[in-house]
Amino acid sequence: MKKLIILFSAASLCFVSCKNENKKTTETEATIVADTTVTEEAKMIEEPMDSIAMQKTWEAYMTPTEPHKMMATEEGKWKDEMTFWMGPDAPPEKATATENIKMIMGGRYQVSNITGEMMGMPFEGQSTLAYDNATKEYISLG
Numbered sequence: 758m759k760k761l762i763i764l765f766s767a768a769s770l771c772f773v774s775c776k777n778e779n780k781k782t783t784e785t786e787a788t789i790v791a792d793t794t795v796t797e798e799a800k801m802i803e804e805p806m807d808s809i810a811m812q813k814t815w816e817a818y819m820t821p822t823e824p825h826k827m828m829a830t831e832e833g834k835w836k837d838e839m840t841f842w843m844g845p846d847a848p849p850e851k852a853t854a855t856e857n858i859k860m861i862m863g864g865r866y867q868v869s870n871i872t873g874e875m876m877g878m879p880f881e882g883q884s885t886l887a888y889d890n891a892t893k894e895y896i897s898l899g
Contacts, residue, residue, distance in 0.1 A: 817890070821864040824888040824895070828867045829860050837873065854880065869899075 806814070837854040854873025861868050867886040874880060884899030 819863075819865065820890075822888070822890055825860075825864055828886060828888065829864060831858050831867065832860055833858060837871070839875075850876065852876070852880070 835856040835858065837856050839852045839854070840849050841852070842849055852873060852875040854871050854875075856869055856871045858867060858869045860866065865887065869884045869886070871882040871884075872880070882899065884897060887896045888894075889896055
């Protein structure tokens, strides 16, 4: 019985969704649709850049800027002393590490290698920091 009800419901749904409606399209509607399509296509097409303009744009994008210079001031070997809490009532725990920071790839990326001890166990980590000149935001992987 359940199968019969499900089959009947599915058949009715198909019948209702496949209902053929004859809609008259007026000439005005067709013109508006055609004009909209042409306008949207025109907006999407960009004029190709010549190779010299493309090269200058790319050079401007990849040239280190002020944020890159600020990141470069952190280069060197650092001794890290960290304090963290495992819970609101827990006593603070301390950890120490050594961090070696250097700029790579023409001063566009900062790589940080960290070694130390945390919670009585050896710890090793690496992070990469970059600044995207196009979006004006920092990107960090770590």
